[in-house]
Amino acid sequence: MSQQTTFKIPKTNSLVAVSIYLALGLCALVYGILNIEVAFWAKLSLPFAGAIFFTFIEYVAHRYLYHSGEDYTNAENWQYTMHGVHHMHPNDKGLLAMPIFLALVLAAAFFGLFHLVMQDHAFFFWPGFLMGYAGYLYVHYSIHAHKPPNNIFGYLWKHHLLHHHIYDDKAFGVTSPLWDMVFGSMPPKKALHRKEG
Template identity: 35%
Template structure:
């Protein structure tokens, strides 16, 4: 069946269907379906369960790891002030990583079967089903795998005793990001900055999807020229 003739059946598991859309995938995935209940991804129950995560699992699992990292750098001889500075550096690194990942990886243009499938699992599903509350935060298994990569990357430019402190701040930045992201979709903030960030993020989802890549702040959108217009943000609901 050609890509032009393929139609996704929303009543069947989606992951192994979307790749068949080919060049039509990008148009399809950026036409949101607003529904409280998310679709089924896999026919296999185990695989399906790995795609669903309660928001509170993120702080419950990862904040103790943050504390362990911070304490490790202190136990290795650094003062509390020094470790606090390391954590701040880690948080700043996360905000940059958050922007770069969202802009260049999560919004990569795909058209082949496997790249479409991978993109849908990584981020496309969130744009297609932005109100699916069980697929708003990153699954812990996937986070654990990426943590290994980030730890080793941070290790390249820090000392042995500073690596845990910087990584702890980086991981804390991630926790704040994922919890903020969930709140922007399902919370009802009444005052700034949360109210502004909600408008800012919904504008990215429903109006201008190639701008406004920051979640916890608009800092890097300012720096890299991807800031949507104030008029567009104010129109977001």
């Protein structure tokens, strides 16, 4: 199995990406608050719903696109370019986020889909979704760039690093283990609660 790719995989600065998506999400939310007439409950709750929905999309894409079918570590398969290269080089900070242009195209497509389904409510749901993506990028970057904190967030480090180093068929959630619990892809409890020595 060859690990040589025929083209250079683009790298992205995760913190620049986080800043762009966070700013775009906040601007869209402020625009919605100032210009779109929807119920107060929608203005308050839909950004949170959008962020939670992002964690679902994160899980589904990670498990069913990046880890399905083809061998994602084989450089000849598309999964390698999108995700396998990150597994092969987990500490390369430039491989933690997709290229910004591609992410913005996908973000625009999601806005179009959300607007088709929920009309003006998309101006509140989509910013939450986008800020959920920014949160995902920040958590993912932090996990690969820093030591785990000695608090509840250290659990996310352990959960994701188990996916990288022991169970590549489990622990697909990065920002939350929620969907791993729902869909039965949690690593064994003993692995999650093992003390690091």
